[in-house]
Amino acid sequence: MFKNYFKTAWRNLLKTKGYSAINIGGLAVGMAVAMLIGLWVYDELSFNKYHQHYDRIAQVMQRASFNGKLVTQTANPALMGPAIKEGYGSDFKHVLQASWVGGHLVTYNNKPFNKTGLYIEPGGPDMLSLQMIKGTKDALNDPYSIILSASTAKAIFGNTDPMGKVLKFDRNYSVKVTGVYEDLPNNASFNELKIMMPWQLWLTQNPWVKQMDDPWGSNFSQTFVQIADNADMQKVSAKIKNVKLKYVNEGEKRYNWEVFLHPMSKWHLYNDFKNGVNIGGNIKYVWLFGIIGIFVLLLACINFMNLSTARSEKRAKEVGIRKAIGSMRWQITKQFFMESYIVVMAAFILSIVLLAVLLPLFNNVAGKQIVIPWSNSGFWLLNLAFIFITGLLAGSYPALYLSSFNPLKVLKGTFKAGKGAVVPRRVLVVLQFTVSVMLIIGTIIVYQQIQYAKNRPIGYSKNGLINFGFESEVKQHFETIRNELKNAGAIEEMTASNSPLTGVWNTNGGFDWEGKDPALAVDFPNNGVTYDFGKTIHWDIKEGRDFSRDYATDSAAFIINESAAKFLGLKDPVGKILKWDNKPFTIIAIIKDIMQESPFYPVRPTLYHIDKYDNLFNTIVRLNPNKDISSSVRIIEQELKKYTPDVPFDYQFVDESFGDKFKTEQRIGKLASYFSILAIFISCLGLFGMASFVAEQRTKEIGIRKVLGASVPNLWRLLSTEFVALVLLSCVIAAPIAYFYLKGWLINYDYRIAISWNVFLFASIIALFITLITVSYQAIKAALANPVKSLRTE
Template identity: 35%
Template sequence: MLRHSLLLLYRNFLRAKSYFTINLIGLTAGLVCTLLIYLWVVDELRMNQFHEKDDRLYQVMEHQQYADEIMTTTSTPGLLAETLKADYPEVEHAATTTWIQDYTLSVGELNVKAKGYSVGPDFFNIFSFRLLQGQPDQVLKDKLSIVISRDLAIKLYGTDQAQGKTLELQHDKSFTVSGVFEGTPRHSSLQFDFVTSFELFKEENEWVRQWGNNGPSTLITLKAGTDANAFAEKIKELVKSKNEQTNVTLFLQRYSERYLHSRFENGKPAGGRIEYVRLFSIIAAFILLIACINFMNLSTARASRKAREVGIKKSVGAQRQSLIAQFLAESMVMTLLAVVLAWVLVWAMLPVFNQVTDKKMILDFSDPQLLLGLVAIIVFTGVVAGSYPALYLSGFQPAAVLKGEVKGSWGELWARKGLVVFQFALSVVLIVSVLVIYRQIEFVQTQNLGYNKEHLIYFPLEGRVREQRETFLQQVRQVPGVLQATTMGHNLLGRNNNTSGLNWDGKDPEAGILFENISADYGVLATLGLEMAEGRFFSEEFGADSTKIIFNEAAIRVMGLDEPIGKTIRLWDEYDMQIIGVVKDFHFQSLHDAVNPLFFRLSPDNTWTAMIRLDANREKEALTALEKFYKEFNPGFTFDYKFQDVEYARQYA
């Protein structure tokens, strides 16, 4: 049958090259789109599914109660993990994680930039990142130990046998390599090159040791048989019991579910990336159906040319079932050819597609899920595309065909018209879906954030730049093409560092309000393009601004202050801070969330990120000059900058 179908297909190709080519191109185009979306959907669904303790692995989350809404976040107190493990027998392992920026690791004269996290000692007992050297419960016991990836070990030492060797972090502290791990799988949302001990991070950052401050993430594995819902209810009020000033409740979310279901609205699950997975799955199905219907219409449109073949075969005894099988086989062969061409095109397009989607997808024919999906697509396409033409053509009466009296019935005519209408309707739905996605992307890109993200770069303060921050800023402002420069606590791209440690006259003692806390330099307002609602920003013209504080409008609303300028608040039960200004609200978290309360405090020594605004007309020139200046000012460190607008867009990719 297959040989016969191939022979007929070849003869049909010789007789009708244009028809064959059009049909093949249509099917191939539809399959290319379908296969690319299928690869993306499978990749999304596999994220974080590889951990061995997946069924017991949870992220501890917070619901933060504000005046008129609940904000949900992964930011938790730095003391939470150790408390959970020590006080709750249901917890098998618990670890804190916090990103510590991209750091420079040095061995002799060799400097390598790498992405790192500061993590608790149970980290490798919780996650299934395979250790090549070292034991999971031992590698992070020492505060000056570091665990590096195999690739990083080879870069630094020329070999993956790095355990026991030493290196410098940020040309500052010396660490001993206590372990080497295989690397992070591409299906891990947590990507890093090294980890250090959270105990060291906690020792160096006093705010981490206070229950009223948030920032790190907390991960736990529960003991087998533990009821996760009952345990979540048990720890719900834990943070409140440690800090009466906060209005926070805890809950658990399965770690493997977090990637696709990360969005919450007013404390309720509201989807996340899973919405895009569903939407693009529907789009892929529509595209494939449109391609199949196009194949059907082209096949039935040539019915008169196939009629004589059907008539002759029926007149010599061919049964309708055998003709249906023949036409379905021809359709299946055409589908196989289209799949082969589509696969070649997908292979060629995949690098660009990966770049656009920020993925690392590969075509792995040893992957059973990929092969099963491919077979399903082939069978579905072949059967659906060939079913109607097979039924239609095999129904011709031989006598009428041979006399040249073949005429389509009203039912057949309406069926073909129905297919065209259905194809048109699918196309309209597809276009509307694409427009919805486009409008969402356009909304994200054009939404007024309250600050100017264009032509703004940022990079971490390292080495001499951090030690001589003020000198660096003075000199960098002289670089051609640089308009403004400042330093601040973080880059406004979703990182949470909040506190409830504020008191003021008239505060409701039951109100536990969390404020985002941003350390700032004098130039933040001008560099970011923020606007003042009232009052002023920090200025070097005033000598005592270190005891001043600036809130956003959202903070003033929840505090209930009518005339805030000049009023005094108490910070962390230690500092009396006078309000000198109110900035207009700006987005520093997801656009899905309302703008939350925030305050700036003048604390240049606690800033970690440099922000530089470039002249739009001299951007390339400015970057070249900046890189040269940076290398001269800060030898041993690379000028590793990022554009604010690009990283902002990446959050919604």
Template identity: 40%
Template sequence: MFKLNLKIALRNLWKNKGFSLINIGGLAIGLASCMILLIYVAYEWSYDKQFKNSDKTYVVYQNLVASGKTFSWPWTPNVMANEVQEKIPGVKYASHSTYPRPNLITVGENRLSAKVVFTDPNFLKILDYKFIKGNSNQVLKDINSIILTKSFAEKLFGNEDPMNKTVKLENQDVLKVSAVIEDAPANSSIVFECLMPWTLFEKREPWVKESNWGNNMCLTLVQLRDNNLFSSANAAMEGIYKRNSKDNVAVALLHPLTKWHLYSDFENGKSVGGKIDQLKIFLLLAFCILLIACVNFMNLSTARSERRAKEVGVRKAIGSTRKSLINQFFLESILITFISTVLAFILVEISLPYFNNLLNIKLTIDYTNSGFWIALFSLMIFTGFVAGSYPALYLSSFEPIKVLKGLKIKTDSSVSVRKVLVIGQFVFAACLIICTAVIYQQLNYVKNKPIGYNQANLMQIAVEGKMHDSSKLELLKTQLLKSGAATHVTSFSSDVTEGGNNTTNIEWEGKNPKELISFNHRAIGNDFIETMGTELMSGRALSSQLKNDTNNVMLNEAAVKMMGLKWPIGATITFWGNKMTNVGVVKDFVVESAYQKVAPMIFYIDNHSDASVMLVRLNPDQNISSSLAQIDEIVKGIEPNYPVNRKFVNESFEVKFQDEKLLGTLSNWFGGFAIFISCLGLLGLALYMAEQRKKEISIRKVLGATTGNILTLLNKEFIKLVAIANLIAFPLAYIIINKWLSTFEYRISISFLPFALAISVSIVIAVLTVSMQLIKVAKANPIDALKYE
């Protein structure tokens, strides 16, 4: 029986090539879209889960109430790990480490900037990276040792065995390679190229040895013996700051490592979401696209009902049961789904490189993974049964006597079901159009919002090696200005677009002693205002040439407002226990997130001791390429041992919009696919109605109706369906997009424009799709339809 049903299914596919092509194409696009989204979701979901005991591993966070807001950071004091290991019940291992930072690693003439993590032996007990060479129990104990990742070892030594060979760190410390491990996975929150002992970090940075519960400078990882002990361990963590430092009001908590990437947003000290919200959107998108592909299949299959009616009648007359007919139609559906899946695979493999480039990751299909094949088979069977369910039940319900006598099949219920399905498709398509339009509006609003400084031609150069010497930095500034490549140069204590140092240790007259206010503080050099391209709202700029300016500061507008200073110039501020005088007010400018309000900032003179970058305003009258070549030459002349590390500020700023751009781009692409598949569903309904109303159209033509009259008449019904779909979509889209916008402090107001765009686009697409099919029927010779009457 199966063999016979398969032959019939194949014959039907071949006989109706046009229908088969549309059906297979629609399902293939739907499956391919769904697969790409699911591959991406699976990749993000697997973050930090590759370790054996990842489910028992936690990141120590601290909550601090300041400026009326609770700040949550995975930054902790250097003494946290030992305290947790010794005092917190249920802890198996606790480790402290630096976050990955660039350091120069040298082998002979081979000089490379590597992502380095300084840590202790417990780090590799918590995160069990695979060792290729070396003993995992002996590493990170020798102060002059280093662990390399496989790819970085190849960069340094090529095909040679790196074991026991030596490398130089920052042209100072000679380190012996004690082990080689597999590369840190790309879907890992901690990505590095080298691991070095914490004792070496203490040797290079002597201040690290000091026990200071107020200095949050490292990452602390904790592994529990059993997750049943989590509640007691987390409760004991809560007061760890206060137990060790009476005046410290910070609160510690354990945050699961497996949720670190996906649940990184905190509100009032509790995890409320993050990247997981985006993944939920993509999962919903994947499901809806597949669903509308199935709906499209239903519409196209039932549109051929009259052609299949006699087949059903004959088969029932010779003894076929309804069950066998249902099996037949389900087999056809699964066969089409199988062919669509093969085509979807081809589409996925073709499109993955594009999406990898777009997402800046490396998504691949692991064909050796049995879980992948199980998921794929389940998806295929699910799609086949969902897509074939309505056609199988509807087509198998025909009564043989009626269809064989040539009586008209009652179609009212099937038409209404198909209309509901088409409306459902366009509800989803309209929602996507509205949401995508609002995402782009929000993105453009924030990107074009005044940021308080001039990004054009502003570049930053990382201060490395010899450049940490103040005389070398002064020489660099002099040579850059003399070359004509730059018009202004200054130093800055951190990357312009990244978060810098924060403190609550600021006092002023009138401050509520019980209130903690968090300030961003930055060390700046001479000509800061001119180089940044910002404004001095009042007072004067700081200058290293004025001796008293070592005791002076500048505030930004947000700080003046927060402090409630009526006369900010000359105001006395206690900064880290030192009395300082404010001499200027700087216009607010964005240094971290463009989506949040500018934080209170305090600026003090640098004298080059705290500089991490040099800000360079390029000469607009000189060719950029030649300016960059000159800058590279000057930097190499001062510090030849390091590769020149420079970047434009606007490029760094653009990275901040990556998540929103990704959401907008994927919504755009898959929204387009959803609209295309919806059009195929509409085409199915148009084909069905054209078949059902052939005689009516012919009679109208005989009575004098023009092609235009007939098209207008038939299109009215489809426009009505699309209009109903939009009316349902509007409130749904408004709720969804309003919830998304509520997470931003700077947000647009939702206008009518995206809704107008949605209804306009959907109606135009519907009319074009339907008219392309109906025009053939409207132009047909009426004699062909009426000659048997």
């Protein structure tokens, strides 16, 4: 029986090669897209699962009231870890203090390597479940030790055993290699780490930490924990809530510090906080693309349903004869399901080929390193379930509909498909294009939001600016280097600052001014700079004057941004006094807001002051616009080599760093646009097949109309009108649904576009244009056909 079903199904598919190709091709694309999205979703949901105890690891974070708002931060005082150990040690297996991830210079045999790493207490390798290739997880017990990732060890030592080798670290310390660990996968939070060093070495390098008057008043490190095996994350988090308030002074207590644990399982997908509350994060994109994947597959299944039921009259006699000679309805249903599963199997094989071809391109766009798990039995079991569900979804309606035909009507020749077949097909076409139009609208809105943020005034001229590190020798000879580079014509100006132009590395409290509410706790980005900072970046002064060496008082002066001027509430703030830790600073200028942080959020009130070279970390240079960039960069490198010959010249263009702020949104926009194109392609395949069938079905009608004088444009309009009407209906349905969901997405951004009706009109025009192109070929072909051929049997 099965063999008979298979043979009949195979013959029917071969008999209609064009429709079969459309069905298989559409399903293959839909299945490939669904599998791509499925692999991406799995990669996102399995983030950090590489770490054996990821569900028990957390980062210690803080909430505090700053500037009238509840703010969440990851930075902690260096004493946070010891205080938690002392008060709540039994609730934790590990409590580890760590630095921020940053670049470090590692030198071996006079060959320098720039590597990313962090300092962490000795329990780090054990807590993170590092797979030690050489050495043990106690490898950081020695304060002058270092452990390397496998790729870093290979890059530095080649095939030589690295264990026990001595490296020069950050040009000041000698450290011994005590371990090599397996590189972490791309979907792990610490995957960028290439080296790890002991926290004790960081404390040795920064003696000021132990010399601070108020060690609880400065937040500059991170704290990671692993809770005890029998502990509950939420309960432990509630326990440590007030740990900081036990130690801070009265001035700090007004910030209402609250300490809590943010589990590693939520670092990646639930990483956004607003007003002290977690509001989600990347999880919204997991839901978004998961839904898109389901819809794209559904579109392909709709093609199968539509084309199968559209040809119902051609299959009616077959069903009638089968029933007349005794076939039961369930047997005929089986027959049509067999056809469905043959199509799905063929489509699946093709989709696997498409998946293998598209995955490298997809990884490039998505910033992933996803691989097809060929050897994973779970992958193939899921695929079997995927085939079963897709076949059931695609074949259920045709099988149930076609098997329901009345044999008496069919064999008498009185059977007509009627509205029972036409209406569902129209509904399915409307559903297809509703999804497609929604995706088009979504792609346009994402693009507009990115462009809106990109075109936002940033308060300085980023073109021609480069940023690089500020080494101690450069600090000692800063003015000499600046003058030499200007004389060589390589630069227009040069400055140094505490924070880079595309980030905020330092904030301070302790500010007071006339009219300030005594109960208001404030915390402002406070950027230390040199005198030529404004001239270098070309900031825009609204009121007052720039810093100048001609004024000795500028060492106790502030330049503030517009947001700060508004927040302070001072009338004519230029010339007014702003106290910082009771030391008076004079406000000498107001500048337009400089966007250093997220382009999608408001600029914070920010201050700029002249600072010592020792407190600055970034060099910013404006290249000479009249000189070749590569030539200028080469001159800068040569000049720096005079003072730091062992340090590679590692620089970044500020406009490229600024562009990095849009990476997530751009990736989402690109992926959404590609999926939209594929969804439209699948919908158009179905539309092409439907138009072909309608033209075939109405061949005689078209021949009669041509004989009676109908023109080609009239016949084209006749065959296209129904499809255009269906697509217009889809546009009407898609618009409010897309508006509702996109408005919810945009609300996550404080700086956002207003959704315009033009977007919906433009998306509708695109959909109509694509529809007309798809349908017109078949319509015009039918209209141009010789009526003699279509009517000769009449």
